[in-house]
Amino acid sequence: MIIxxxxxxxxxxxxxxxxxxxxxxxxxxxxxxxxxxxxxxxNKPKIEVFRSGVYDEILCKPSELIAIASDRQFDNGVPCFDLDDASGLIDLIERLYLKPGV
Known part of the structure; x- marks a missing residue:
C-alpha cells in the first residue's frame, strides 16, 4: 500500500x-x-520507556541505554527523564547524535 x-x-x-x-x-x-x-x-543505543505498574525493573542492561523515560527514578548511571519530559530527551539526543548547527 502507498499513501x-x-x-x-x-x-x-x-x-x-x-x-x-x-x-x-x-x-x-x-x-x-x-x-x-x-x-x-x-546492539544499538536505546531509550527504555518504563512504567512501574507494568514491570518491576528495566528490561535492558544499563550499558545498552542512553536514557530511561519513567514514572520513577533509577540509580544506575543512566540519565532518567519523567515520562512527560520530551524536551529533556530531545536535548540529550541532540547533544549525543546531532552535529552542532544542524
Whole structure:
C-alpha cells in the first residue's frame, strides 16, 4: 500500500520475516535519526520507556541505554527523564547524535 499527499509519501508492504534494524535503516535513506519500537535485542543505543505498574525493573542492561523515560527514578548511571519530559530527551539526543548547527 502507498499513501501519498502533497508533502509526504509512505509505503506499507508485507514481509516474510521481520526486518533487522540495519535493514530498516537502509530503507530510510539519508536521515539523521531513526526512532523504532521494539528491537530490544539489537546492539544499538536505546531509550527504555518504563512504567512501574507494568514491570518491576528495566528490561535492558544499563550499558545498552542512553536514557530511561519513567514514572520513577533509577540509580544506575543512566540519565532518567519523567515520562512527560520530551524536551529533556530531545536535548540529550541532540547533544549525543546531532552535529552542532544542524
Amino acid at each position: 501519498s499527499s502533497p508533502a509526504k509519501v509512505a509505503l506499507i508492504s508485507r514481509v516474510d520475516q521481520e526486518k533487522t534494524l540495519d535493514q530498516v535503516a537502509a530503507m530510510a535513506g539519508d536521515v539523521d535519526i531513526i526512532f523504532t519500537e521494539g528491537y530490544k535485542r539489537e
